[in-house]
Amino acid sequence: MSVAETPHKTSNDRAEPVQLHVAIVMDGNGRWAKRRGLPRTFGHTKGVEAIRRTVESAPDFGIRWLTLYAFSTENWRRPAGEVSEVMRLMKSYVDSDLEQLAQSGVKVKILGRRIGLTPDIAEIVARAEARTAQNDRFWLQVAFNYGAQADIVDAARGLMVAAVRGELAPEQLSETEFAARLSTGGAPPPDLVIRTSGEQRLSNFLLWESAYSEFVFQDVLWPDYGAKHLKAAVDEFHTRERRFGGSETGDILAAG
Ligand code: FPP
Secondary structure (H helix, E strand, O other): OOOOOEEEEOOOOOEEEEOEEEEEEOOOHHHHHHHOOOOHHHHHHHHHHHHHHHHHHHHHHOEEEEEEEEEEOOHHHOOHHHHHHHHHHHHHHHHHHHHHHHHOOEEEEEEOOOOOOOHHHHHHHHHHHHHHOOOOOEEEEEEEEEOHHHHHHHHHHHHHHHHHOOOOOHHHOOHHHHHHOOOOOOOOOOOEEEEEOOOOOOOOOOOOOOOOOEEEEEOOOHHHOOHHHHHHHHHHHHHOOOOOOOOOOOOOOOOO
16 A cells, blocks of 8 residues: 555645545445346455455545445344345455554544444454554544444433533533544544445435535446546546635635
């Protein structure tokens, strides 16, 4: 993996490192498999290879934070065999790739509820985070048993507990304080949210954090995703004018 500091020409013509947070809804594994007459789970297996390609190439495009939506709180409704295959793939991905990720300076964070995970998955989640906790060059955040509404409720519950204990007065609560309690609290909000497969929905992903994100929808099924698709999405992002609620010519208010 290359260093996550890609020179980028600014309007002052100074080379400055761009550090982007890109979040991806990895959609289309099932359709990819179906089109080939294969079981849906085969699409997920191929999806892991697309994850590897994406993680490897992301720093080349100025990405420092990469957040991948791998398993939602709603995905438990899928057939048991498909759920257990996604769990198995998560485990085998960590078993096979963790050491290389750790040595490349990648910090792995798993977003989502720990409650509901089986003990073996909870163990690999804890292991991946502990092994890479000291890293900071590139963040790989995997949303797993994640739902944005659940994450917001969990943050609110934590605030209520703090208030009941007298540790926090209601008037002290700010957007910054609230955001810090989300499972994404350590990272900046995503600059760009990508969804593959042509669908145009957020599906309970990063509802709070994507308030000012740019969205790019790509007509490629996730198992086929690779560096050229990621580059195209980032190139599209760089054509967008971000205003963060400000006006076209006025000051841009820092939105974090
Ligand atoms: C969306 O495609 C994909 C998922 C819900 C699962 C993604 C999981 C992996 C790629 C593997 C496990 C994760 C890791 C981190 C190793 P879909 O099944 O909804 O596709 P469809 O819309 O075509 O049916």
